[in-house]
Amino acid sequence: MLKRVSRRYAAERRFRLLGLFAVGVSVLFLAFLLYSMAAKGLGGFVHYEAALPIDFARSDLMIDPASLRGPDAQQTVASADLETAISQAATATYGDRAAEMFGDGAVNALTKEILQRPQILSGRTTLWLPLGSKLDIAAKHRGDAHSEQLVEMLRTKHALRSSFNGGFLTASDSTDPSSVGVWGALKGSFLTILVTILLAFPVGVLAAVYLEEFAARNRWTDAIEVSINNLAAVPSIIFGLLGLAVFLNVMNLPRSAPLVGGMTLALMTMPVIVIAGRNAIKSVPPSIRDAALGVGASKMQVTFHHVLPLALPGILTGTIIGMARALGETAPLLMIGMRAFIATPPGGIADPATVLPVQIFLWSDEVDRGFVEKTSAAIIVLLLFMLLMNGLAIYLRNRFERRW
């Protein structure tokens, strides 16, 4: 007897230890993931800038300060050859090998500067401009010998400083890693997920309500149930093929657009919402239905006044899971052309766009070393975006729960 008791205790201890071990392993993995991501990616949010004295009066820049007050200011500056002006100024200050010191990022920064303060065009001024990708890497880690020497020289002249790379959050894709940003992809993701949720949530919830509350139990509903369960397990790339075949080839919707991406992802997310919704509706106690029926509520009133509000937290949990999956989805979107190089953020759901995970996939494929940290930084942005969305959904869910 006593032996059995001690054996039982030992078994319980073993089980607890195993559980602790499992939790420990998963925490370790998570910590490793977050650490490596942060270590690599945080650099993407910072860039190095160098001081550059530019004498606009002596440069070949032909910009009429008067034209900068009109509506075409942006175009005027863009058409001017700022790149050469920067290159000339850099050579003048830091010598011949500094000709390639700056990249597209510097051009963008200078454009902004001129538009904000047109008066600098009239004379000589010193500006802090972001370094080109090669030097940026050399300043952060280790670059090639040529770049390292340049950085060293800048350091000794106190002409080097690091600052927050605001452009990363406001710019879009580019060929030059010093001027890329995630804004376009972020906006694309947002629009795509908006389309997805607008399509998948109402359709999924209504399907769940109908199947659970109104549909007769027969072979047809059984068949539908099996199909929906199977649909939830279909690999996502199949949905991409479906979207390509139906939305693009048959319906002739615009290629690479968040509209089509959202529709494709909605197809993928709907079964998840239907399954979660049915389970949530099933778990509403029948006594509530009886109570409402007992005072003379119709079937629809019972469903919409009592069952659905009580099932909503559960439905939202399913929706959050489905949306998180849709947000991180890459494969189906590749099939419908959302992997194109798109340098301007989409203006609407019919404009060509890309989404964050696809952007990450594209950047990870780039040969330029400058993209490595940008990729990690984009992953951080994606994770934060997801965290934000899930947080919002969980907040909404708790609010609905508390109302009852």
Added chain:
Amino acid sequence: MLMKEKMPLTTTTPVPAPSAAIAAEAKERDEPLVRNNVKPEHAPNLSLSQLDNIKDTSDEGIEPGREAKMRANGVSVFYGDKQALKGVSIQIYDDLVTAFIGPSGCGKSTFLRCLNRMNDTIPSARVTGCIELDGRDITTSSMDVVQLRARVGMVFQKPNPFPKSIYENVAYGPRIHGLSSSRSELDGIVEMSLKRAGLWDEVKDRLQESGTALSGGQQQRLCIARAIAVDPEVILMDEPCSALDPIATAKIEELIHELRGRYAIAIVTHNMQQAARVSQRTAFFHLGELVEYGKTSEIFTNPREQRTQDYITGRYG
């Protein structure tokens, strides 16, 4: 058989022709009026006549020939192939409390749920026979279930307030039936219902608190208030005290006394003392049959049937 000589088999309610013929046949054969082993089709008229008899001999202030509020005629219920109720015929009067007693699984709750067609929610349930409310058959498809349930309210075994505020619980029924045109009128209905349910004094300062935060007995009275709020004619109570402690039970019983006269009340109970305390008419069910129906005092002191006798003396059940 005390009711033999005044057997008014000329039923006042419309009876399907075949069963009328059977009834006549039964009369000829001079069969006992309360039969336990008749086929379902036979039962209605026989029981009906028995009921009329009770009505006539009643000293509860019921005039002879008075119409019943609800009248069941040979009601049988099937769950799939299984027959749960075998030809039950019964009458429920306006200002009396009718108790249904019997052992578990005897069909008394099933019968109660027929009276406002709550069995409709069970897909496999099938109801045959005729149930009338004020002379109108409620089992036909032309009867609007929503309206029926507004007229025949129900209180369930387990207190089941909506997970909403106390006010919303009571206001829900009037709101969906459009019984009030203004907020103040609705307030009035809520207050009146809670007062009639004897809950007003306990909750008047916290109407916005959740109904589920109340104690079990209070919740059940809230459910009664909710049923009252739509101004029903009949209230069905399905073992309303089985989940409550003795004090809460006493309060509910007191409440039933107060509500009697305003509503026709039918109550299912496992507790025979409770049936004796609150009801004026008692029906004893056994294995899906209505064994005996009569004045409560007679059922408990002088039952005609051996099975009733056995049950109320605790031999089984």
